[in-house]
Amino acid sequence: MTYKAHKIMSDALDLNPEQSRLLAMSRLLENYANAMAPGMPVSPEEGAGWQRQLYKTIMGVLRTENQEFVSQYTALLAFVHARSDATGAFYRHYPNRFQDVVPLDKAERLVFQRMIRLITGTANPATRQLNLKQLSLPVLTAGLRGDQADRVMAFYAE
Numbered sequence: 001m002t003y004k005a006h007k008i009m010s011d012a013l014d015l016n017p018e019q020s021r022l023l024a025m026s027r028l029l030e031n032y033a034n035a036m037a038p039g040m041p042v043s044p045e046e047g048a049g050w051q052r053q054l055y056k057t058i059m060g061v062l063r064t065e066n067q068e069f070v071s072q073y074t075a076l077l078a079f080v081h082a083r084s085d086a087t088g089a090f091y092r093h094y095p096n097r098f099q100d101v102v103p104l105d106k107a108e109r110l111v112f113q114r115m116i117r118l119i120t121g122t123a124n125p126a127t128r129q130l131n132l133k134q135l136s137l138p139v140l141t142a143g144l145r146g147d148q149a150d151r152v153m154a155f156y157a158e
Helices: 003-012 017-035 044-063 066-082 106-122 128-133 146-157
Strands: none
Touching: 017 044, 017 066, 044 066, 044 106, 044 146, 066 106, 066 146, 106 128
């Protein structure tokens, strides 16, 4: 969806800026999930583009602050959880496809891989606390800016 189309839809729905950004994130994730679902033919170039878009979406969430961060990160986890079964784009190894051709530098790629591990590992609210005991938040948030890592750590401390 173009910025203009998104703006028209946001205005028509009378969304505040936070709601508008949440809607935009949801649309980006939905497009990713549809394109990268198991069984969908995806060339390495297309897959790399979708993975880069997912990286940018995750990083956009991590740049938000306060309640907006909590809202967007919670929505991100719920979205991933809903698409973590065998037919979903976040099933097992699917979110890690095309990592060797994603146009990210080494540091960005490492952050992306760590965040995918954290998000997919904690997406299910029923098993989140148990899974957190098996993950190292300091390791998985390494490479994030200090404020971003602090927000993620605080989210899981609640």
